[in-house]
Amino acid sequence: MSEVQGVLQKIENDPSVQAAVLISGKPGCFIAGADIKMLEKCKTVEEATTISKNGQRILAQVENSKKPVVAAIMGSCLGGGLEVALACHYRIAVKDKKTALAVPEVMLGLLPGGGGTQRLPNLISLPKAMDMALTGRNIRADAAKKLGLVDRTIEPLGVGIKDGNERTMEYLEEVAVNAARQLATGELKINREKGLVDKVLKFALNYEFVRNQIFGKAKQAIMKQTGGLYPAPLKILECIRTGVEKGPVAGYDAESRGFGELAVTPECKGLISLFYGQTECKKNRFGAHQHPIKTVAVLGAGLMGAGIAHVSVDKGYHVILKDTSQAGLGRGQSQIQSGFDRMVKRRRISAFDRDVILNNLEPTLSYDGLRKADIVIEAVFEDINLKHKVIKEVEQYIPEHCIFASNTSALPITDIAKASKRPEKVIGMHYFSPVDKMQLLEIITTDKTSKDTTAAAVACGLKQGKVVITVKDGPGFYTTRILAAMLAEAIRLLQEGVDPKTLDTLTKKYGFPVGGATLSDEVGLDVAAHIADYLGKTFGERFGGGDPNMLKDMVSNGFLGRKSGKGCFIYEKNSKSREINTDAVAIMQKYKQEPRGSTAPEDQQLRMVSRFVNEAVMCLQEGILASPLEGDIGAVFGLGFPPFTGGPFRFVDRFGADKLVAKMEEYKQHYGVAFDACQLLKDHAKDSSKKFYK
């Protein structure tokens, strides 16, 4: 920072300098934001406030410089990076795929503390500024030009006298230097003429009732989306409003104070921890593997199979999609096609790109193509006999080095591998539905899976764009197991007379993005019943709770969840409103139990959450999980455990293992062993110095 100040001084004081251009030395990145580590060290509100104030002061110097400063942006321009660019007098950005402008602080539970909440609404229209600051979403250069966020864009250059990227960077500099010179001489006048709508809006903002409307609406939307569980968006809104209403001095002051306050919140710490975890799970901890994967074969073109093919086909893999019937294959192909059509519609790719991508998809009904496969991922129906049949058939065709991966949510990989001639090549790859949207991939290794196989499968998952956790084989692996524990409790709540809508509200209010009843419908009640049955048999009474017969009754009545149109709710096509399925409620009534102990919503929530968390800790204790970090990532990215907590392990650290165990003891008195805390959790409860994260 002192270095920046030095340069600024020099620009100001050296009479031979007429103007300045701010440009990065690396083509892929302008400035990717401030150093989070620095922020983590902050213990108090004051410390963090000072960081913000210092940043604001330096950027004010840039803004107030009498000599024009041009920001030349190529690559990521995020957070503090964009705030630096905003302080400059003119912005030029390269229209390539890597260049993105954003203020993603909100995703870390923070606010843009370098003047972002003040300069953004001044530069672009207020609603757009709020959108950027509240969602943190990436803005591409051409969209940024339309918004008025940048003043000029340049097209990336191809190869010429040198490499395209290098030359583009050089060209950007040439254009920026020329613009700076023209700004200094007055040849180039900055014209940020706004459209009529923006002008009217700006005028209307002079009236308090208009402001109340706009900010009120925004606040409503935030509350609806976050349930008020995240302090950052509200604080951002407050800072923007202060700036708009009371002017820059009060605005900047509110911003730095808000930044300081947010930086020490547990939500911020949780989200930052998640960010680190995500970065960590984007790396392959198993190192390099022998055979490069070029051809991915997917067996079964159902929802999952087609989804897996979808996320592979645009990553440079040749993808073979195999099914047993033309009808099934056609359905899968059309799922993939419409996925890319949507991307074309949103201008993420061109129609031409889509065509070229889809050339890599080879749909087939025969096993012959598998001769060139480097990895086979099967996504056939969840039936051990079928999986055995498939593995035996496939092994007649695939080459020696080819990996066999099973996409299953509960069947033990060790059992599946029993049918294989080469169990060291067998691995589990548990994708989440819908595959193209859910970030998590849970990879499951057996005792016999070789390290090379694991490394290759992880590499494949990472290339598919997934956040990858690698766990040991066991009933329900990690994610299915902890979810099943929670759902068992949710079903018990239904039996206790909590209706599906209330159950949804309970879980959503706690911070889960999807309500418990809706989640059951999405997963499929037949699947839930199957898993509950299987895990109940394996783990015994501990996995009890809801009566498994109630689920079976629902299934036999055809209430399978969303896929059959009826589950806890009734799903109608082209209708967003969902009514409670009264017939299902009648079944719940049939299995009615009287609630025992407290029926306060907090306790009902904690009954579900404590079982979820306890099971997660037990997975660590049993060595299913390699680290709390992977446990947190799996729970948040795969199951939607409230992100602001940072995951179940962070949650325990913050909530207090002792408090949690005490609560579980209380529930245990009413409900029995289901609430038996595992040894590791008890150890943490006994010794408060024991934490999952240091």
Next chain:
Amino acid sequence: MASFAARGFLKVPAGIKLPLSNHGARCIATTAPQLAQTKKTVQDKTGKNVVLVDAVRTPFLLSGTSYSKLMPHDLARASLLGLLRKTGIPKEEIDYVIYGTVIQEVKTSNIAREACLSAGFSDKTPAHTVTMACISSNQAITTGIGMIAAGAYDVIVAGGVEFMSDVPIRHSRKMRSLLLRASKAKTMGQRLSLLSTIRPDFFAPELPAVAEFSTNETMGHSADRLAAAFKVSRQEQDDYAMRSHQLAHRAQENGHLTDIVPFQVPGVAETVTKDNGIRISTPQQMAKLKPAFVKPHGTITAANASFLTDGASACLLMTEAKAKALGLKPKAYLRDFVYVSQDPKDQLLLGPTYATPKVLEKAGLTVKDIDVWEVHEAFAGQICANLKAMDSDWFATTQMGRKEKVGLPDINKWNLWGGSLSIGHPFAATGVRLAIHTAHRLIKEDGQFGLVTACAAGGQGVGMIIERYPGATV
């Protein structure tokens, strides 16, 4: 004199300074002694010694000027008729006609046939239309060579036409779909219900764009990026464009453009006798223009880019034996050709760089053996970029898989009668003009080998080797 040429040669890589004073007369003096020393021959690959007997073209006019009320086949007809009259070949002798066009007039989708019929060619002469963007008439010529080589025919007419004064502007897809359904509607009720589905956006028309289908980028935009990628300055481009106009103007004044056949526009007394896009402006005028595609920092302007042009051309090809039998005096041998294609995004207009070494190697020649270069000028920046690419070892090794650079052509032998920037560029008619200008210049400048090369939309290109026919006259 030789030293002057050498100096001009050396200057080029630094900033394309183009000596204008060095024209025909000088070239004779410099190249004649060399010819005597290194007389090369190119082997005939067809066994037929395909010759270019002659070629003609209508004057090339800026679109929207005197031709604006015509239809494309009117221009094509004029060139075909002009060829018949100029060569005096009996129309029955013509075995087949191949004609190029880029922007199709839907009424005359096989314009080759329509133009032949209206030009009074024998209705027993088959004809087909080819398209390959700016190298469509090159494609017409080489398709003809292929037919002769295959022994299918002996006498071929090849050419091309482009008419940008009127282009097919379509109804929107929604409207088209509605109209198609309306034609099937049987009852008044059905028609009315269709009518009720019309929305304002149905009326938005679809214009044809000179844009790549695959990348959606207009050619001017791509050319501007190409110029920037090769660090071609605005000044270099304006200088090159100025040279093109000055040389074309001089060729016009000196009466070199004898390939033109005058055109009589129906209902207009004044005959169109010359190209109307050649204009000599001052450097100041050129420098004043704003960029046309990349704004505000681009370098391509209206003055250093080729303009939309109307025009048609036609040429007569046959076996040498047939020419002798008919008593015709050919102008050149069509010795060899090659097509290339590359990345349509970043190397859209680098066809000449890729085609030149390939066709030279095929023919067993080197850059130094070429006495006449006729290169399609899409944009001044594109020409400068190609020259820099040919002169770059880095580009040759990393992009073309060559051991060394292509080598810089002698700029004193390059487009000495102007080019597409000044003469104009009716897309599908240019190839024939390049071929006949090469043949004529070989005669006037006393050279042996000429090289035609051009870039085309889609990231394609062509290279052709043309050899002067012994004893040929213009």
